[in-house]
Amino acid sequence: MMIQVKIKLFAAYQEAYNNQSEIELTFPENTPVNRILTQILAEHPELEKWRDVTRFGINYQFVEPETVLQDGDEVVLIPPVSGG
């Protein structure tokens, strides 16, 4: 059984994906959200500097990196924010 999640991309992540604002990825069940970051950094090594400073959101709430993905989740990778 596989699950599909939508990943919203912003700032450096969005630019690494040719300004796409979202992508969809498929994972096995029981995959933690930080596995998404691992995969994205493997595809885009130039994003490595953001690895340790990126937070995760699922369905509009901050979550811990170990949080298990559910089918249909809307995930966001949150590099350091700079609003205001």
Place this chain on the structure above:
Amino acid sequence: MSLANADQFKITLAPLELEEVYRLADNPGNGAIVLMSGTVRNNTDGKGVRFLEYQAYEPMAIAIFQNIAQNIRREWPATNQVIIHHRIGRLQIGEISVLVAVGCPHRGEAFAACQYAIDTLKHNAPIWKKEHWVDGSSQWVSIGACEEDSGKTKTPLRSEK
């Protein structure tokens, strides 16, 4: 009893309106409205800035604004209104990027709540700005320059993480 539904949150491409935000914060029960206006500065540490570009993950940013208002009502229960408007897109020097207004019976709680709101927004709202410098280069702001500013003053509540 404060009405939480008097709060209002917005993320918009359109220029922010000082008078609109003030009016939304207005309430006969207020003795004070503290309104914070964040503006686009022409330099960062002396390096000339030409313009800024803001992006937001809108639904989550609005959810964070709602969390901020809930925390304000817990810490300062007499608060009448919390208004947060944030602009996105391309902003020129001097333009307003964010307006936060808090209306309370007394100025002390209004100042404290407004400072808590803007500090927490800067730490947690999924909003990003890219600095476009006069030399033609550009970069997403990556280190918490703003956090250093706000670090000088204590926020009374822990941020949401």
